[in-house]
Amino acid sequence: MYNTCIAAIATPLLVRIPQLRPLNIVRDLPGVADLVEKCFADTMDADGRTYIQQMRRAGQDNVFLRWASSAVETASMPLSGYIWEEKGDIIGNVSLIPYRHARKKYYLIANVAVRPEYRNRGIGRALTVAAMQHAKQRRADETWLHVRDDNPGAIELYRSLGFVDVTRRTTWQAQPDRNASAGSLGIVVTRRAARDWPAQETWLRRLYPDLLTWYQPMPWNSLRPGLGPALYRFMSDYDVRHWVARTDSISSAVVSWQAMAGRTNRLWIAVPPEGNEDILTALLLHARHELFWREKISLDFPAGQYNTSIEAAGFHPHRTLLWMKSNETSPDENRKSI
Numbered sequence: 001m002y003n004t005c006i007a008a009i010a011t012p013l014l015v016r017i018p019q020l021r022p023l024n025i026v027r028d029l030p031g032v033a034d035l036v037e038k039c040f041a042d043t044m045d046a047d048g049r050t051y052i053q054q055m056r057r058a059g060q061d062n063v064f065l066r067w068a069s070s071a072v073e074t075a076s077m078p079l080s081g082y083i084w085e086e087k088g089d090i091i092g093n094v095s096l097i098p099y100r101h102a103r104k105k106y107y108l109i110a111n112v113a114v115r116p117e118y119r120n121r122g123i124g125r126a127l128t129v130a131a132m133q134h135a136k137q138r139r140a141d142e143t144w145l146h147v148r149d150d151n152p153g154a155i156e157l158y159r160s161l162g163f164v165d166v167t168r169r170t171t172w173q174a175q176p177d178r179n180a181s182a183g184s185l186g187i188v189v190t191r192r193a194a195r196d197w198p199a200q201e202t203w204l205r206r207l208y209p210d211l212l213t214w215y216q217p218m219p220w221n222s223l224r225p226g227l228g229p230a231l232y233r234f235m236s237d238y239d240v241r242h243w244v245a246r247t248d249s250i251s252s253a254v255v256s257w258q259a260m261a262g263r264t265n266r267l268w269i270a271v272p273p274e275g276n277e278d279i280l281t282a283l284l285l286h287a288r289h290e291l292f293w294r295e296k297i298s299l300d301f302p303a304g305q306y307n308t309s310i311e312a313a314g315f316h317p318h319r320t321l322l323w324m325k326s327n328e329t330s331p332d333e334n335r336k337s338i
């Protein structure tokens, strides 16, 4: 019964719209890379540029393409999706990235992009609906997407298709700096001890909730103290550092730094809900100072929390992403004629 209904919903969209077709991983990657680069030019960062380069390289790698053709529904990479094509040109794209977590199947809809001169004709809507139907046909438990919160047009599109806001996360960035100093704040920051872990874990679980871990798994083995995790880090060549700020010998906030191969290094902040703003500032300044010989650091945090202390430590907001989840059982693709 379920399959019959899905087929009735899904087939007509692809049949009725000849310009809409599934992504062909062997042929389309260079064209999709060009489109995504053009459509996201204003907001693309270093990680985004690396992603585009990887897409271009993958498009020329025959071994990869052979593997990718067979792995489209299992790899956590944008190997499947839909294309809007006119006269042989790629006009629009949507990517689908599958994830598995805690026995559930997730799809992330990404890279929704339409060439500027073709916008406002319903192409973005048709591509997103095709992606939603794809996820539904493959029995996804949940379908998500991330959109910058300063992109009202795209947010409006997704809301009209039944996506609802779940959370907003801000990515902050800063350069490590030998001269960063928290001296004037009079707060003592030291290396983390094993006894700081219970509070750190509790605060981390609140700030990086389970709800988000299908996409952003917590690196618990990199963060936990103890011999087992240390051995794991040694074997896996993971580099981490931890610092704690204490008040009256009790930990008030903890920060962990994690080196990320090929990507911006990360900080994980653990603070109580109503903690002292200066303590977090001091901790972050200390981390910037101690890491002076390292590359840029980035920090993902619930939007709107501790903004003043993070900014006072020399971090700037890189972007805020709205995480949206589909509540729609039958996306309405007919709101605009194409």
Ligand SMILES: CC(C)(COP(=O)(O)OP(=O)(O)OC[C@H]1O[C@@H](n2cnc3c(N)ncnc32)[C@H](O)[C@@H]1OP(=O)(O)O)[C@@H](O)C(=O)NCCC(=O)NCCS
Pocket: 039, 040, 111, 112, 113, 114, 115, 118, 119, 120, 121, 122, 123, 124, 125, 126, 146, 147, 148, 151, 152, 153, 154, 156, 157, 160, 335, 336
């Ligand atoms: C977002 C984007 C994909 C929309 O593509 P599009 O083909 O123009 O979208 P559609 O014509 O299907 O518009 C669908 C809906 O989007 C909304 N929308 C699109 N552009 C909008 C704008 N500038 N302002 C307000 N709403 C807008 C409207 O709700 C519209 O509804 P309607 O069909 O009732 O008019 C396109 O603008 C784009 O490529 N932007 C750059 C890349 C980007 O930001 N992608 C989103 C990443 S999450």
